[in-house]
Amino acid sequence: MARPNESRVAHLRDILDRANTGYYVDAQPLMADSEYDTLLAELAAIEGAFPECVDPSSPTQRVGGKPIAGFAQVAHRIPMQSIDNTYAIDDFLAWYRRCEKVIGHPIVLVADPKIDGVAVSLRYEQGRLACAVTRGDGTTGDDVTSNVRALRAIPLRLQSGGRGAGALPDVLEVRGEIYMPNAEFERINAQRETRGEPLLANARNATAGTLKSLDPSVAASRRLAFIAHGRGEWSAHHDIASHWVFLAALRAWGIPVNHNAHLCATAEHAVAAIESFAHARSSLPFGVDGMVVRVNDFAEQDQLGMTGKSPRWIVAFKYPPERAVTVLCRVEWQVGKGGTLTPRATMEPVLISGSTVTHATLHNLEEISRKDIRLGDYVFVEKAGEVIPQVIGPVLSKRSGAERSIEAPTKCPSCGGEIVQEGAKLFCVSATCPAQFRERLRWFVGRDQMDIDGLGERLIDQLVDAKLVVHFADLFRLPREAAANLETEAVLKSGKPSRRRLGEKTVDAIMQSAAQARSRGLARVLAALGIRHLGTAAAKTLARSFTDIHALMAATSRQLEELPDFGTITAESIAHDFATPTLRETIAQLEAVGVDFTSRDYRSPESRAAAESLPAEDPLRGKTVVITGTFEQFERRALTELLEIRGCKVSGSVSTKTNIVIAGESAGSKLDRAQELGITVWNEAQLRDVLDALPPL
Numbered sequence: 120m121a122r123p124n125e126s127r128v129a130h131l132r133d134i135l136d137r138a139n140t141g142y143y144v145d146a147q148p149l150m151a152d153s154e155y156d157t158l159l160a161e162l163a164a165i166e167g168a169f170p171e172c173v174d175p176s177s178p179t180q181r182v183g184g185k186p187i188a189g190f191a192q193v194a195h196r197i198p199m200q201s202i203d204n205t206y207a208i209d210d211f212l213a214w215y216r217r218c219e220k221v222i223g224h225p226i227v228l229v230a231d232p233k234i235d236g237v238a239v240s241l242r243y244e245q246g247r248l249a250c251a252v253t254r255g256d257g258t259t260g261d262d263v264t265s266n267v268r269a270l271r272a273i274p275l276r277l278q279s280g281g282r283g284a285g286a287l288p289d290v291l292e293v294r295g296e297i298y299m300p301n302a303e304f305e306r307i308n309a310q311r312e313t314r315g316e317p318l319l320a321n322a323r324n325a326t327a328g329t330l331k332s333l334d335p336s337v338a339a340s341r342r343l344a345f346i347a348h349g350r351g352e353w354s355a356h357h358d359i360a361s362h363w364v365f366l367a368a369l370r371a372w373g374i375p376v377n378h379n380a381h382l383c384a385t386a387e388h389a390v391a392a393i394e395s396f397a398h399a400r401s402s403l404p405f406g407v408d409g410m411v412v413r414v415n416d417f418a419e420q421d422q423l424g425m426t427g428k429s430p431r432w433i434v435a436f437k438y439p440p441e442r443a444v445t446v447l448c449r450v451e452w453q454v455g456k457g458g459t460l461t462p463r464a465t466m467e468p469v470l471i472s473g474s475t476v477t478h479a480t481l482h483n484l485e486e487i488s489r490k491d492i493r494l495g496d497y498v499f500v501e502k503a504g505e506v507i508p509q510v511i512g513p514v515l516s517k518r519s520g521a522e523r524s525i526e527a528p529t530k531c532p533s534c535g536g537e538i539v540q541e542g543a544k545l546f547c548v549s550a551t552c553p554a555q556f557r558e559r560l561r562w563f564v565g566r567d568q569m570d571i572d573g574l575g576e577r578l579i580d581q582l583v584d585a586k587l588v589v590h591f592a593d594l595f596r597l598p599r600e601a602a603a604n605l606e607t608e609a610v611l612k613s614g615k616p617s618r619r620r621l622g623e624k625t626v627d628a629i630m631q632s633a634a635q636a637r638s639r640g641l642a643r644v645l646a647a648l649g650i651r652h653l654g655t656a657a658a659k660t661l662a663r664s665f666t667d668i669h670a671l672m673a674a675t676s677r678q679l680e681e682l683p684d685f686g687t688i689t690a691e692s693i694a695h696d697f698a699t700p701t702l703r704e705t706i707a708q709l710e711a712v713g714v715d716f717t718s719r720d721y722r723s724p725e726s727r728a729a730a731e732s733l734p735a736e737d738p739l740r741g742k743t744v745v746i747t748g749t750f751e752q753f754e755r756r757a758l759t760e761l762l763e764i765r766g767c768k769v770s771g772s773v774s775t776k777t778n779i780v781i782a783g784e785s786a787g788s789k790l791d792r793a794q795e796l797g798i799t800v801w802n803e804a805q806l807r808d809v810l811d812a813l814p815p816l
């Protein structure tokens with residue numbers, strides 16, 4: 120390549136930055152994604168050939184490529200305070216009157232929608248992104264710079280001048296929310312569904328999980344957005360004396376701000392904005408749970424000051440979770456992997472939070488009778504940021520007397536087999552139940568088990584319905600032609616008839632992935648089989664203790680009982696299952712198609728004994744732990760197992776005996792109690808750091 124043309128480099132950087140501004144700040148895309156990628160590739164090629172051209176703020180430098188070890192804790196120079204909430208207009212007006220009394224005259228307000236995202240503070244020095252820190256506890260947060268740099272919504276360098284913004288401040292800390300737009304949330308889930316991966320539960324948790332991922336390429340692959348709503352430390356600007364002007368300046372510097380912000384001359388205007396937005400919010404492309412109203416003038420903000428924990432000049436009006444009333448038409452019982460029957464409500468279609476809802480969960484029989492929900496009832500349905508809507512309860516005033524009670528099924532809706540009740544749960548215990556097999560197949564190909572790509576839910580349904588897959592082993596010997604003729608996931612999802620078929624190429628790709636999956640080793644394949652009492656953790660223990668499946672199948676229940684964390688029930692159940700012809704046949708068939716049942720994790724009894732007598736510096740061994748909230752990367756039960764195998768006692772309630780509380784998203788009273796008692800609290804990232812640092816078992 121010839122000497123780099125400096126003006127071409129500058130031009131490419133400029134046009135790529137402007138493309139991001141157009142998309143994220145002005146909501147006016149300047150170019151297609153493919154065009155962006157082509158220009159980015161050209162810039163990367165020049166920078167690759169001429170390393171002296173590389174600039175840390177270049178659009179090519181968004182992803183460093185290397186996963187990071189963990190997140191440093193950074194103290195906020197100016198704390199990120201929480202905002203007081205109000206839930207009623209009267210309370211809001213009372214807040215306004217208190218402010219007005221202090222200031223002595225009517226106050227101009229700014230109202231803007233409160234986005235349900237993850238709060239961060241972005242620090243720009245001389246116009247360049249220096250650091251990005253999560254809110255954390257408000258005083259200290261996690262340094263997530265490497266992930267934030269990967270987000271195209273966030274400028275790496277600010278645009279100076281232009282559109283009357285004035286000079287850039289030397290230091291500018293912008294506070295705002297990183298969030299996942301609804302369309303992106305749906306795109307990722309559609310993709311995960313095709314790959315057979317577990318779906319993201321809600322956009323907010325998914326955003327938090329993305330920012331806490333140790334691999335910045337995850338952030339780069341998700342189109343998270345950002346909206347600025349405030350300031351931290353900054354070299355104040357004489358021309359910018361109010362929030363409204365500040366927002367305009369941010370926009371001119373290339374930082375996205377809310378397009379739905381309102382300047383309100385009176386409290387009544389703000390009330391009108393709150394009320395009209397209650398209806399408009401469901402049509403926005405992102406989740407909004409309230410309206411933030413603040414005093415516009417910076418000097419007036421200073422005059423109002425702080426209470427103990429929050430500023431007096433700002434308040435959040437929270438909308439109730441969206442709820443709708445509709446008629447409960449019928450209840451179906453869905454059969455899960457272990458034969459669990461779960462009631463699912465079908466209702467008359469109703470619009471909630473921008474999407475039409477026809478199905479909702481009823482949890483279990485106990486919930487149904489506790490809430491006294493009947494067929495034909497008008498019911499409240501709520502969707503509070505979660506994917507699966509819930510039936511909250513019946514509208515008793517609308518009962519006609521014609522409603523009928525919801526009966527537990529007497530036989531399995533899929534196979535007609537016998538139903539067994541254990542506590543609140545119902546199970547189909549038939550070994551040949553097709554619905555169970557479908558669920559077990561989904562589990563078998565899942566990412567943490569055999570990890571076979573390309574087998575989404577609907578494709579699995581078709582494979583089972585067409586009897587192309589009757590045993591797990593059939594996945595490794597799909598008939599090419601018949602499978603190629605199945606419909607694609609996308610077609611089925613759209614619900615529109617089409618002639619689009621899977622095609623032989625796709626089938627080949629699935630087969631290739633399956634061929635690779637044959638050598639995952641004993642621990643993975645054992646967990647994949649979906650045997651009762653044999654989850655991921657137990658499978659690991661077994662793989663450490665036995666050289667291969669035959670040694671394991673020869674073990675007596677007494678031998679199993681001696682393994683760490685194996686109780687009598689677990690040991691007997693597993694030994695019993697390995698003696699059944701069905702499971703033995705399944706294993707023999709898988710061996711026949713080349714699945715490797717040799718252990719990768721086997722350790723001799725001597726080395727295991729040595730590992731078990733490790734000194735107590737292990738931060739988990741012997742600790743009493745409470746888990747609360749939800750996690751992006753851990754399923755609750757699997758996490759419990761994992762901690763137990765690490766020597767923790769997992770308890771349900773926080774007390775003075777608790778050593779560690781592991782708090783995920785939406786952690787509630789248990790977290791409060793832990794803080795009250797001064798107990799160590801770890802978030803998901805901290806837990807992962809601890810687990811990663813431990814030697815393998």
Ligand SMILES: [Zn+2]
Pocket residue numbers: 454531532533534535536547548549552553554555
């Ligand atoms: Zn069944």
